[in-house]
Amino acid sequence: MKAAAGQFSEAEILEGFKRGDRIILSWLYRQNYAAVRSFVLSNSGTDQDARDVFQEGILAAWNNLSKNRYESREGKGLESYLRKICRFRWLERTRSAAFRYSSAMDTESFSGEENDFRGDSGGKQLPSTDLLNDSDDSLNQLIRKEEIDQARQLLARLRERCRKILYLFYYRRLSMEEIASEMELTADSAKNQKYRCLNQLRELYYGNAE
Amino acid sequence: MNNQEEYIDQYLNGTMSEEEKQSFLRRLEEDAAFRQEFVRQEKLADMVRLAALQEQLESIHLEMESGDGHTGLTDSGAADNRLTDNPPDALPSGMRSAIKKISAGWWLAAAAVILLVVLGDYLLTRYSRPPEEKIFAAWYAPAPGLPTTMGAGQNDIRLMDAMVDYKTKEYSSAAGKFKALLPDTVAVFYLASSYMGAGQYDSAYLFFRRLAGTHPTGWPDHYTGMAQWYEALSCLRLKKVTEARSILQAISGITDHPYREKALKLSKELPAL
Incomplete structure (x- = not known):
């Protein structure tokens, strides 16, 4: 897979990410943060939540990658995997007791795992059903900010x-x-x-x- | 030195041959004591790795936020909406009719007086302050405290206790508690930050300088990096402009420094002094 801007191949991204290469990390961060932030904000979260969830997502993705938990099952590239982890993490948090009575999730912007947060694909299902039951065990390998x-x-x-x-x-x-x-x-x-x-x-x- | 530790390290750092790896995995499966030691050592290596990675992420985030100042990271729109939530007719009806009876001319005069008082006060405070203070006020934001939910050893409890005071802006009390925990790096940083919050810039400067001076190259340390930035700000507040400038230059020269962009921008404001 070529990156959106065409700068890096998927192999370069994976290799650089694994090594903690600052250029790749910075690219990955800038490329994906806005989408994760927008998702968190439209689902009862704050800027700080977005930052925490996104960084926890990168840490978890990195950890899974370096422990070979990220492999062929993810044919869609690291960015898609990262966003999926972030969604999973945010869903888990919103389903916890602290969020149980807060405002309803914005289901318009949550459109299932295939759609990288974009709300234009008509996905209307409640976010709790499929992603939290995803068979990918690596999603459960979360890294908590604490x-x-x-x-x-x-x-x-x-x-x-x-x-x-x-x-x-x-x-x-x-x-x-x-x-x-x-x-x-x-x-x-x-x-x-x-x-x-x-x-x-x-x-x-x-x-x-x- | 310890052979078992080195053996585990070779696996953790991926420096084993495929054959060695298979034999390692077999031992892991068969030897429970070895497995336990492996889990413990892996946890420590993970702590180092993830902490270092997170330092990098924080630094990238700060860089991104300070990049052009308009990266869309702040969402003022939502706050603006909330401010206009109160309906204009929320006043009790009796008060509304009383207000109507007062002439428009009276309101205009009263408004003019209030405006003069407020504006006068604003102009006095704004323009009577030395330029260093003004720039300091524009750039200084207290360092956010650490989460206070962890429970662990005795030192942690004392640290968290001090942190609660710091976060509730009880700076004098926080400073006393952080002082008791010296020379812990976290305590030094937040002691200096408490002094800064309390307006004791001399003391803040001394402790930030103590921490900032220990920054080794190659280690993206969170606290020493932040300390350098706050050291520069405290210098500025103390009107040591030349020193502030040289610290900012040093920060700007470190590519990975979390405050590099801010330092570059602040440096540009300094020559006017």
Whole structure:
């Protein structure tokens, strides 16, 4: 699949997205945010809800992609998958107790999974029926904003160098040799520091949770 | 070092051969203790990855919002509609008839007096303020607090308690509580933000500077990035314009910086000072 503006092929999008490439992320964000926002706003949500749902959607899509939960079943491309996750997430939230008595969903703008939020296809069914029963298990692999906030708070308690080494190793997936060169360390020392830093994070997280 | 940790890392980072991967998956299936350790380590790696990705997303969002200022991200239309919801005849009927009895001339005179008072006051406050303060007021928005729903360790409870005060604008009380949690990065940032909210710009500047100075290249840290922006604003408020300008220049020079666009725009307003 070629991107709407023709800049990126689907393979480039997937590869760049998986690597956290800023250009691809930024393109994906700008390309899809307005549609998700418009959907959330016309279904009882706020700007903040739209931002949260969209970012949670990207995080979930990224997580599923990097764990190979996103595969051939999605023949329609990453953008379509991302929007589907966002719709699913918003539906789930609107069906929760907090939203049970709020205003009715705008069924005009919710037109089933094939239609990327556009209300011009005549889809009139209530949004609760098909998408929440979708057989795609990967939709259930949600990432909550609260979890990420917690992760960020815990990481903020590590020393800067620790955060950096974990970031370079797990997010950028650099080898110990590359990290050593980036941080002006020997490879052994980089390895030791990464081990100590992960242990600190382990203590912070499991120490708190247990 | 720990061999098992390295072994799990190889799987998590996708650096295993297909054969090694199969053997890893077999062990995962057969060895419950190993499986438990794997789940725990994977969770930590996920935290690092997702937090880093979200930092990037936040920065992209900010960039998009500050890109041209008219990206359609704010929906003022809905708010405008709500403002006009009250019907014009919502006044009690007795009051309406009393109003009708008062002459139009009287209303005009009264309106003129009110207009003069309001306008005079507005002009006085607006034009008697130094330019640094005016620009600061136009650009300063308090940093949003963190969600206060998490329950965890002792520090978290204290942090959330301080955060509740911060979010309800009880800045003095919040500052006291954040101070007790130093040197935690989150506490430093919100201590500085509380000082800023309370109008204690000197103290705010010192703590933002302390945090901003630790920003390493390559790590898109949320707090140090925000601290740099607020450090520049506090400098501006303290009339340290040259210093504010150099911080903004530094921010503008970092491609990934979440406040890059804002820094570029604010820099353009500064030379007029």
